[in-house]
Amino acid sequence: MFDLLLRNGKIVDGTGNPWYYGDVAVKDGRITAVGRIDAETTASRVIDLHRQYAVSPGFIDGHCHSDLMILDNPRCEIKLRQGVTSEVVGNCGLAPSPSVPAADAMLRQYLEPVLGRYHQQWPWPTIGRYLDAVDAVRPSGNLRTFAAHGSIRASVMGFDQRPAEPAELDRMKELLRTSMQEGAIGMSLGLIYAPGRYADERELVELCRVLAETGGLLSVHMRGEGAKLLPAVQEMIDLAETTGVPLQISHLKAAGKANWGIAADAIERIEQARSRGVDITCDVYPYTAGATTLTTLLPPWALAGGVTDALERMRDASARRRMIADMRSAGEGWDNLVVASGWENVYISSVRTAGNKPAEGKYVLELSERRGVEPEAYVLDLLLEESGEVAIVFFLMDEREVDHVIQWAGSLVASDSLHCQTGKPHPRLFGCFPKLLARSVREQRLLTLEQAVRKITSFPAQRFRMSGRGLVQEGCVADLTIFDPDTIADRATYDDPQQYPDGIMHVAVQGRLTVCDGHHTGAACGIAIR
Numbered sequence: 001m002f003d004l005l006l007r008n009g010k011i012v013d014g015t016g017n018p019w020y021y022g023d024v025a026v027k028d029g030r031i032t033a034v035g036r037i038d039a040e041t042t043a044s045r046v047i048d049l050h051r052q053y054a055v056s057p058g059f060i061d062g063h064c065h066s067d068l069m070i071l072d073n074p075r076c077e078i079k080l081r082q083g084v085t086s087e088v089v090g091n092c093g094l095a096p097s098p099s100v101p102a103a104d105a106m107l108r109q110y111l112e113p114v115l116g117r118y119h120q121q122w123p124w125p126t127i128g129r130y131l132d133a134v135d136a137v138r139p140s141g142n143l144r145t146f147a148a149h150g151s152i153r154a155s156v157m158g159f160d161q162r163p164a165e166p167a168e169l170d171r172m173k174e175l176l177r178t179s180m181q182e183g184a185i186g187m188s189l190g191l192i193y194a195p196g197r198y199a200d201e202r203e204l205v206e207l208c209r210v211l212a213e214t215g216g217l218l219s220v221h222m223r224g225e226g227a228k229l230l231p232a233v234q235e236m237i238d239l240a241e242t243t244g245v246p247l248q249i250s251h252l253k254a255a256g257k258a259n260w261g262i263a264a265d266a267i268e269r270i271e272q273a274r275s276r277g278v279d280i281t282c283d284v285y286p287y288t289a290g291a292t293t294l295t296t297l298l299p300p301w302a303l304a305g306g307v308t309d310a311l312e313r314m315r316d317a318s319a320r321r322r323m324i325a326d327m328r329s330a331g332e333g334w335d336n337l338v339v340a341s342g343w344e345n346v347y348i349s350s351v352r353t354a355g356n357k358p359a360e361g362k363y364v365l366e367l368s369e370r371r372g373v374e375p376e377a378y379v380l381d382l383l384l385e386e387s388g389e390v391a392i393v394f395f396l397m398d399e400r401e402v403d404h405v406i407q408w409a410g411s412l413v414a415s416d417s418l419h420c421q422t423g424k425p426h427p428r429l430f431g432c433f434p435k436l437l438a439r440s441v442r443e444q445r446l447l448t449l450e451q452a453v454r455k456i457t458s459f460p461a462q463r464f465r466m467s468g469r470g471l472v473q474e475g476c477v478a479d480l481t482i483f484d485p486d487t488i489a490d491r492a493t494y495d496d497p498q499q500y501p502d503g504i505m506h507v508a509v510q511g512r513l514t515v516c517d518g519h520h521t522g523a524a525c526g527i528a529i530r
Contacts, residue, residue: 002027003511005043006482009055013472014458016450024055026478029511029525034474045513049482053505056453057470058085058479059433062460063219063250063283063414067095067145068118070134072419076141077520081500082433082490083481085509086142086529088414088464092221092250093150093190097124098175100155106306107154110194113293113350113391116419128182131528139526140514142479144464146188146219147179149207150196159195161304164203172203176210183530185464186216186245191223191232192335193296194303201239208243217463219248224335225255225396232335233266237273237280246279248463251290251416252405255396256340263401267408274410281463283414284405286436288397289494291349291418291426294383294390299326300334307388314380324376337396343368343375345395347494348382350423352389356382360423361495391418393426393494403446406436412459413452427497431490434501438489449485466529478511 004026011034012019025033025043049055061079067089070076079087089095094114099107104122112118124130127147134143156171157164164172176187187207190196211218218240224232233249240247249270254263270280295303295310302323303310313319330339338346344365351359359367359382368378382390405411415432418425428435433456440446447455461470468477481504488503507515514523 002032002041002043003045004478004508004513005037005041005046006055007046007048008051009049009053009482010051010485011472012054012056012450012453014057014454014470016454019054019450021051024472024480026508026511029478031472031474031476031478034472047506052484053482054449054485055472056481056483057457057461057472058481058507058509059083059456060085060460060464060466060470061087061415061417061432062412062464063088063091064417065089065091065094065114065419066143066417067419068115069419070139070141070143071137072116072118074137074139074524075520076139076526078430080141080507080515080520081504081518082431083483083504083507084141084433085479085481085507086144086466086469088144088146088185088460090146090148090184091188091219093148093188093193093196095145095148095151096122097130097151098126098147098155098179099151100125103154103158106158106308107151109307109388110295113295113389114418126182127179127184131183131530134528138524140520140524141509141526142529143526144466144529145184146186147176147184149187149189149199150193152176153195153199159304159306159309161198161301163200169203169206173207173210176207177214180214180216183528184216186211186218189218189220192221192225194300197223197300197334198304204239205243208239208245212244216245217248217465218245219250221250225253226259226335226337226340227256227330228335229254229259229262229266230269233269237269237278240280241273241276241278249280249282252282252284252411253290253397254401255290255337257398258340260398260401263405267405270410281410281412282405284402284411285414285416285428285432286402286406286440287426287428288399288402289393289395289426290416291391291393291428294379294392295388297327297338297346297379299323311384311388314384320380323380324374327376327379337394341394341396347393347395348390349393349425350391351382352386356385391423393424403440403444406440407446411455412463413455414460424494425497427490427492427494429492430497430499431492431501434488434503435490437483437485442485478508480508482506
């Protein structure tokens with residue numbers, strides 16, 4: 001007898017092949033039969049899908065920032081309710097592990113606007129300890145992680161704006177090797193964020209040689225996404241070609257209206273590199289706005305030493321004037337996205353104090369005009385008032401260009417969602433995958449249903465080394481999502497983002513129904529995938 005039997009489903013198996021009607025049987029957490037299953041077959045739970053509902057592999061969010069969310073809220077309901085059974089974290093060079101005691105406070109202050117506030121100690125000096133902590137909370141969904149370069153660098157040399165000394169680089173390489181041995185996918189870079197942005201070519205090459213030796217994947221949030229997009233892409237192509245590491249470019253886009261159109265040029269460069277044998281793919285989210293921290297908009301020198309040092313500089317009249325001047329210029333050596341997009345497109349998503357809560361959901365330009373100050377001065381004042389902990393949504397992209405990247409064969413779709421459940425988080429936190437299936441498939445016909453499902457199942461499973469997941473095939477782990485292709489839709493908006501989507505009926509994690517008839521069952525059978 002089977003544990004679960006799904007009858008008469010529209011099977012979209014994750015390969016990209018055409019859907020077909022059939023049954024799916026599950027036993028002991030694995031798919032044991034697919035196709036036409038004898039009518040006399042019994043199971044502990046039988047669900048007839050009446051040829052109305054699609055059965056797909058569980059969606060895999062291949063790029064997000066749920067590192068602390070899964071510990072703080074192991075029910076994982078935000079993701080499970082949109083069909084996501086596995087999340088990939090440790091992205092953009094930002095993660096709570098590895099972390100040594102000397103760097104804990106500095107990392108927490110910098111990362112909490114991205115990863116959320118976790119009200120316990122960070123006892124995770126290694127990736128293995130972090131993954132043990134994930135297993136200990138018995139999550140409802142699965143998790144896979146990168147080793148974050150920024151956290152490794154901070155553990156060794158803090159937020160110093162300088163090249164690594166030979167001994168420091170050796171220590172970073174040792175931490176990376178340990179992370180790989182303990183189950184990391186590879187290493188992520190955040191070259192637009194401190195302290196990763198302070199790394200020189202030698203440091204990146206040496207660390208990538210460790211990745212090549214250990215079979216790891218390099219994931220990168222590049223140095224530039226606006227006017228410096230093409231040089232940033234070329235830098236990463238050269239790094240991958242020199243060291244032989246496979247490369248995953250995070251959320252490929254052209255940011256700022258003046259730069260719209262060059263994402264196609266970036267794809268052309270990537271395809272040329274692939275033709276030479278360089279293994280490069282990317283991820284993309286189906287929105288025209290991104291989300292990050294307000295500190296990201298500061299010039300690179302301002303964050304040297306960490307957030308506390310940056311706040312002290314904001315209080316110094318001379319340093320403050322220099323910051324404001326740099327924020328108004330195109331800048332050398334960094335991609336000033338505000339110059340390309342304008343403060344009217346920077347939306348305050350989340351703040352820490354009650355006094356500034358009215359700022360949530362409003363744009364910097366509007367808020368600065370209310371205070372009677374210039375936008376740059378307002379930003380520095382707000383960061384001081386909030387101890388640097390301000391999250392933003394940033395409207396940057398052209399919808400047609402986003403669609404072009406989504407349609408590219410080398411892109412997978414991921415949310416890049418932050419752990420921001422207060423204020424007004426980016427709607428991708430609650431609605432990314434239903435939005436893809438509603439807009440890109442049903443409404444705009446940019447992708448077929450099969451193509452879209454592949455981009456959120458087997459493609460990320462393959463890319464992030466999640467063996468046995470991402471397909472509806474015999475022997476695979478029974479991570480499954482059952483949805484109505486005709487009604488699935490996101491409901492989250494920028495003004496009202498904390499809304500669950502429509503059309504997700506059932507979700508199974510390792511063979512157990514974790515969402516049934518749209519409601520969380522309380523099942524806790526997710527794991528840390530190593």
